[in-house]
Amino acid sequence: MKLITRNTDYAIRALIYICGRKNKITSVSELVAKTKIPRPFLRKLLQILNKKGILRSSKGQKGGFMLAAEPQEIFLTDLIRIFQGSLKLNECLFKKEPCVKKSICPLNKVIRDIEEDVLKKLKAINVASLAFKFRKLGIN
Amino acid sequence: MKLITRNTDYAIRALIYICGRKNKITSVSELVAKTKIPRPFLRKLLQILNKKGILRSSKGQKGGFMLAAEPQEIFLTDLIRIFQGSLKLNECLFKKEPCVKKSICPLNKVIRDIEEDVLKKLKAINVASLAFKFRKLGIN
DNA sequence: GACAAATGATACTAAAGCAGTATCATATAT
DNA sequence: ATATATGATACTGCTTTAGTATCATTTGTC
Numbered sequence: 001m002k003l004i005t006r007n008t009d010y011a012i013r014a015l016i017y018i019c020g021r022k023n024k025i026t027s028v029s030e031l032v033a034k035t036k037i038p039r040p041f042l043r044k045l046l047q048i049l050n051k052k053g054i055l056r057s058s059k060g061q062k063g064g065f066m067l068a069a070e071p072q073e074i075f076l077t078d079l080i081r082i083f084q085g086s087l088k089l090n091e092c093l094f095k096k097e098p099c100v101k102k103s104i105c106p107l108n109k110v111i112r113d114i115e116e117d118v119l120k121k122l123k124a125i126n127v128a129s130l131a132f133k134f135r136k137l138g139i140n
Numbered sequence: 141m142k143l144i145t146r147n148t149d150y151a152i153r154a155l156i157y158i159c160g161r162k163n164k165i166t167s168v169s170e171l172v173a174k175t176k177i178p179r180p181f182l183r184k185l186l187q188i189l190n191k192k193g194i195l196r197s198s199k200g201q202k203g204g205f206m207l208a209a210e211p212q213e214i215f216l217t218d219l220i221r222i223f224q225g226s227l228k229l230n231e232c233l234f235k236k237e238p239c240v241k242k243s244i245c246p247l248n249k250v251i252r253d254i255e256e257d258v259l260k261k262l263k264a265i266n267v268a269s270l271a272f273k274f275r276k277l278g279i280n
Numbered sequence: 281g282a283c284a285a286a287t288g289a290t291a292c293t294a295a296a297g298c299a300g301t302a303t304c305a306t307a308t309a310t
Numbered sequence: 311a312t313a314t315a316t317g318a319t320a321c322t323g324c325t326t327t328a329g330t331a332t333c334a335t336t337t338g339t340c
Contacts, residue, residue, distance in 0.1 A: 200337025
């Protein structure tokens with residue numbers, strides 16, 4: 001039972017660092033030095049964030065990445081969705097023979113309620129607020 | 141991101157049914173007929189619940205399972221712990237080089253807070269209350 | 281006592297997701 | 311030209327999930 005996996009975690013930390021660099025381009029080399037994330041893995045993550053419109057990249061020497069979106073508009077839910085697919089905590093568990101009464105199933109309901117609450121809380125967290133907290137503590 | 145996996149889900153549904161049978165012994169055959177859970181898989185789950193002291197079994201003809209614990213004392217958290225291991229939502233994500241400031245890491249903190257809230261809510265759900273809800277709806 | 285019907289114990293398997301690595305192509309500042 | 315970036319893509323190893331398969335043991339019934 002994991003809320004966020006490692007690639008989501010890495011992505012968030014990379015974004016927090018990039019956010020702190022404001023409008024300056026940040027290279028993978030700099031990110032690797034600061035975050036200790038394995039280089040080829042981080043490269044892959046950044047390329048995905050680029051394709052998803054969260055980062056903007058420039059190639060060639062002096063190339064790198066910068067934010068393409070406002071940091072207060074990049075939510076934890078977005079990153080989880082990108083790197084972990086669906087946000088549903090309880091997928092349909094009876095794939096073969098779906099319970100006809102699924103919509104009123106009490107077990108599904110209690111799980112759904114918890115799920116919705118989690119999503120609401122995740123939705124309230126964005127890169128800007130996290131970056132602010134890190135900055136205040138002098139981390140990164 | 142799944143709160144409960146299929147074996148936990150199956151286990152809960154089996155327990156709910158067994159709970160409804162009160163003090164009568166319930167065989168795997170009856171449970172398979174009612175829940176449509178694959179027989180060998182269900183057998184394995186019930187054996188685990190037996191070992192963990194949640195079910196009591198009797199062998200031989202007319203054998204089967206009944207609750208070994210009070211249904212209001214069997215919590216969702218217990219079953220998740222049994223079938224999904226730890227309840228930690230965010231395991232240590234920097235295994236190789238653990239962040240020294242982990243205890244004060246803002247990202248870890250927000251995730252931990254959500255996690256604790258989820259656990260509190262899961263802890264409030266037990267087999268008895270679920271069985272009651274199912275019964276009221278005439279399901280199972 | 282034989283037998284059928286139940287659980288106990290254990291080992292095995294297939295598929296999916298997670299956490300990366302490796303390589304080559306392409307763009308660009310100097 | 312060349313060094314230094316990213317882009318695209320394919321591959322690998324490990325773990326978890328979701329089961330299946332077999333044989334041993336116990337027990338009620340005839």
